[in-house]
Structures are given as structure tokens and as C-alpha cells.
Amino acid sequence: MIPRWSTSSSGQPARRNYGLRHGKPEVGPLALTAPRGRALGLLVVVTVCSAYGAAGAVYGVEHLLDAIARGPAALTVALPAAGLLVSTVVRSLGPTRSGPSSIDAYMDAYHGRHYEDRQYAARTVGAGATVGLGGALDPVGLAVLLGTWFGSIGRRRLDSTGPSLLVVGAAAGFGAALHSPIAGGLLAVEIPFREGMSWRRLPVALLGSTAGYLARSSIDGFRLPWWTSVGVVGLRDVLLALGLAVGAGIASRAVSLLTRSAETGLGPVFSRERHHVVTAAALLVLLGVLARIGFSGIPVHLGPGTISLTWAATASSAGLCALLALRAAASGVTMLGRGVGGLIIPLLVLGSIAGQMLGRIFDGNLALLSVIGATTLLGAGYRVPLAALVWLAESTHSIPAVALGCVVVLITQAVGGGRSVSTAQRIHPVPPGRPSTPS
Structure with missing residues (x-):
């Protein structure tokens, strides 16, 4: 490999070679x-x-x-x-x-x-x-x-x-x-x-x-659907955010176990895909009935969970706790049923509901704790701390919120212990031409 600032045999600056792919070099910043x-x-x-x-x-x-x-x-x-x-x-x-x-x-x-x-x-x-x-x-x-x-x-x-x-x-x-x-x-x-x-x-x-x-x-249309005005950040909000960070790290471990169970099977009885699908379908019907009965007729179990955030805005702390449990169960059952889809928005929604629940219980800043909860769970779930912080900045446009987010994301990464909701991630990037370390 030619060093970045070296010269070729003709005396001209050499172009950096980022590794060979089937005999064709990947060159330049666009690779x-x-x-x-x-x-x-x-x-x-x-x-x-x-x-x-x-x-x-x-x-x-x-x-x-x-x-x-x-x-x-x-x-x-x-x-x-x-x-x-x-x-x-x-x-x-x-x-x-x-x-x-x-x-x-x-x-x-x-x-x-x-x-x-x-x-x-x-x-x-x-x-x-x-x-x-x-x-x-x-x-x-x-x-x-x-x-x-x-x-x-x-x-x-x-x-x-x-x-x-x-x-x-x-x-x-x-x-x-x-x-x-x-x-x-x-x-x-x-x-x-x-x-x-x-x-x-x-x-x-x-x-x-x-x-x-x-x-x-x-x-x-041009819009930012997650934009939130967080207002003033107080000491109580900081302490509650630290608690959210610890909870998000623990939750990421649980979700990681769930995704691996969905991939490998739940033991000898539920080892085949049809067992997963039939059981999950029956449980989703049950969750749908519970959602219709217990949440004012609003189908909070549907989709990634953005519908449930409308109901959560005026819910009590007990209602938010029930909503958090139902949303977690719905996403978990869909994963165990081998559904095809992402977990990014469900993680954001679960974190947002958890933050609002803590805010209701301890009289904190609901808007701030909502976005902090979403940020911590996203960062811990997929091990993407930088993307989670940038999402927080795009959603709040608030320097105090981003500064607090840096602290809670670091805590979440430490508590999560390297667990991820994905089984396809590798541990870290390696130089081109070398095999990547499996997770």
C-alpha cells in the first residue's frame, strides 16, 4: 500500500490506495x-x-x-x-x-x-x-x-x-x-x-x-416530525435523565436477548418458524383487543408506535406505564413472529414513553425527558451513540439538551455492556483487505 503523502516512481504525488476489490483499487474519499x-x-x-x-x-x-x-x-x-x-x-x-x-x-x-x-x-x-x-x-x-x-x-x-x-x-x-x-x-x-x-x-x-x-x-412536505422544544433544563431533570440512561442500558440487554431468541428459536418446542408465527399471530390479536379496550379505543399497538404518542401526551403515569408495557410486548411479539421491519422507531417510541412516565411521576420536564429517553434507547439498542446524539440535536436544536445527551449516552453504552439488538453487526472496522471480526 502506498502511503498517503508519498510520491510515485515518476515523482508525481501518488493516489492513496484503499485496498483491492477483485483487482480494482478503491481510490479517493468516495471509495x-x-x-x-x-x-x-x-x-x-x-x-x-x-x-x-x-x-x-x-x-x-x-x-x-x-x-x-x-x-x-x-x-x-x-x-x-x-x-x-x-x-x-x-x-x-x-x-x-x-x-x-x-x-x-x-x-x-x-x-x-x-x-x-x-x-x-x-x-x-x-x-x-x-x-x-x-x-x-x-x-x-x-x-x-x-x-x-x-x-x-x-x-x-x-x-x-x-x-x-x-x-x-x-x-x-x-x-x-x-x-x-x-x-x-x-x-x-x-x-x-x-x-x-x-x-x-x-x-x-x-x-x-x-x-x-x-x-x-x-x-x-418539509418538516421535522420529531422536533421538540425542551425549555429549561433543571437539576431534577438531569438526575432523572441519568436514571433513564441506566434503564436504557439494561433494556438494551433484554432486547438483545429477545432478538437472538427470535433468530435461534425458543427451545425444542418453538424451534420451527411456523411455531413462532402462529404463536405471535395469536398474541398480536390478544394485544389488539387489550389496546382497544384499555386505551380509549385508540389502536396504540399498531405500527412503529407513533400513533401511541398522541395518546401518551395526555396520559397519567399509570397509563404511560401500561402503554410502555403494551408497546414493548407488541414489538417483542412481532420480532418473535419473524416479522420483517426495523426497530429504530419502536426504540425511539419506547424511550420517549419511558421518559414521559418518569417525568409524570417525579414532576420533571416532560419534553426533555421524552427526547432523552428516545436518544438513550436508540444509542444503546443499536450501539450508535454518535447518530443518536445527532438525532437529538436535530430534534431539539438545544445545546443544554445535547450536552446532557452526551453524558447519558456514555452511561448507556457502559451499562449496555456491548449488547446490541442486531446479530449482524461486527465489533469494529478493520483496514481494507483484512477480514472483519464477527460479533
Whole structure:
């Protein structure tokens, strides 16, 4: 490898070589393979297709969820279970069975695993069925899956194994689904690893996430759906935030155990996928009935949980505790039922509800504790502290909140003990050409 500031044999400054991929060097900060003109053209095509594909898919899923929530009570109870069944049937079709992962599929592809187009197609339809019919996961997984699929197509056209096109596609999905142009890009380069991130792919990630945000805004309007005015930060709020950090770290350990159980099976009785799916479908129907009875007829169990935040705004501390338990159960059951979707928005919602609950009980700053709870659980769940802090900054525009967020995220990472909700992450980035350490 030629050092960055060395010169070639002709005396001219040498270009930095970032490693060989099938005999083609990845050069420059964009880490794209030669020929550069074709690579840049494919970069633009993948970015635009991923951005508008993800934005359109998320927009459609969210409007479908709104229509279901306003529909008859029987539909809100039955459709989440039906979504699990449809997803399982679709993924079982074809000669190669497709697993239920969505964001994990991006991580696998980033680390070198190959998926066929029919596997991407099956997972995409499965994610649309799971989330679009009310499963308690989020459309972020669907958006990232679409972006990864477009990136893999572009990578095959370029005859390269470098992950840059995958990164720009996934980042477009994050930016479109989260309405987040900066945190979405950081997620794309930070989420494949439990410790550290691939800094040299940050430019293409920010390009993709910004394109995804602009595409979503062109469809749905320019807005920041998570924006919160936190007001004054007091000493009581700081102490409550520290308690939230410890709780989020412990919760991340529990969610990590749950995701691994969903992948490996719950022992000899529930070792087959059909056992998971049938049991989860029955439990989702039960949770739907409980939600309709106990939460003023509002289907708080539906989707990633944004519907439940409206009910939580005026709920008592006991009501928030019940809502937290129901939302955690709904997301956990959907995961155990091998539903296809992401956990990013469910983690944000659970953290927000937990923060509001503490604020109600101890008379704290509800707005501040809500976003701090969401930040800590996101950072601990996927081991993405930097992306979580940037999301906090985008959501609050408050320096005191971000300063407090730095402290609580560090505490959460320490308490979490390296656990993650994803089984596809690697421990840390390594120099190109060397195998990555498995998780």
C-alpha cells in the first residue's frame, strides 16, 4: 500500500490506495472503483432510485397505517397477525428461502454476504406486509432494504465488492424514513459496527441521506416530525435523565436477548418458524383487543408506535406505564413472529414513553425527558451513540439538551455492556483487505 503523502516512481504525488476489490483499487474519499466516470454515474443513479423508492414506500406504508387506524376495530385487531402470516408465506416462496431481517440484511451485505434479487424482493414484500398491516416494527427497515437492493444492483453492474453503493442506498433509506439528513447518514456508516464507524464512507452516506430527506420532503412536505422544544433544563431533570440512561442500558440487554431468541428459536418446542408465527399471530390479536379496550379505543399497538404518542401526551403515569408495557410486548411479539421491519422507531417510541412516565411521576420536564429517553434507547439498542446524539440535536436544536445527551449516552453504552439488538453487526472496522471480526 502506498502511503498517503508519498510520491510515485515518476515523482508525481501518488493516489492513496484503499485496498483491492477483485483487482480494482478503491481510490479517493468516495471509495469508488475505477473507471471513475462510470462509478460516479452509477452513484447518482443508485442515490436517486434509492431516495425516491424509499420515500415512496415509507409514505405509502404510513398512509396505509393511518387508514387502518381509522377503520373498524376488527381490522385493527386482525391485520397485524395477518401481516405476519403473509410475510412468512412470501418469504417461503421460491427455491431459496429468505430470512426475516431488513436492516440486518444491509449489515450482512456491507460485510460481504451476497443476496439474490429474489431474496431482496421477498424481504421487501414481507416488510411491506408486516409494517403496512400494522406489525409493531417500523418502515425504516423497508426503506433501508430497498436502498440496499438498489446498491447491490449497482455494485454488480460495476463488478465491484466495495460497499460504497450499498452505503449510499441504505443512507437514502434512513434519511427518507427518519426525515433526518445528517443522523441518517451517520446511521449508515455507524450501524454495521458495534464500536467505531467507517469514516471514509461518510461523504457518500451524507449524500444518500440528504437525497432521501429531500425526496421524502418533495412528497410529504418539509418538516421535522420529531422536533421538540425542551425549555429549561433543571437539576431534577438531569438526575432523572441519568436514571433513564441506566434503564436504557439494561433494556438494551433484554432486547438483545429477545432478538437472538427470535433468530435461534425458543427451545425444542418453538424451534420451527411456523411455531413462532402462529404463536405471535395469536398474541398480536390478544394485544389488539387489550389496546382497544384499555386505551380509549385508540389502536396504540399498531405500527412503529407513533400513533401511541398522541395518546401518551395526555396520559397519567399509570397509563404511560401500561402503554410502555403494551408497546414493548407488541414489538417483542412481532420480532418473535419473524416479522420483517426495523426497530429504530419502536426504540425511539419506547424511550420517549419511558421518559414521559418518569417525568409524570417525579414532576420533571416532560419534553426533555421524552427526547432523552428516545436518544438513550436508540444509542444503546443499536450501539450508535454518535447518530443518536445527532438525532437529538436535530430534534431539539438545544445545546443544554445535547450536552446532557452526551453524558447519558456514555452511561448507556457502559451499562449496555456491548449488547446490541442486531446479530449482524461486527465489533469494529478493520483496514481494507483484512477480514472483519464477527460479533
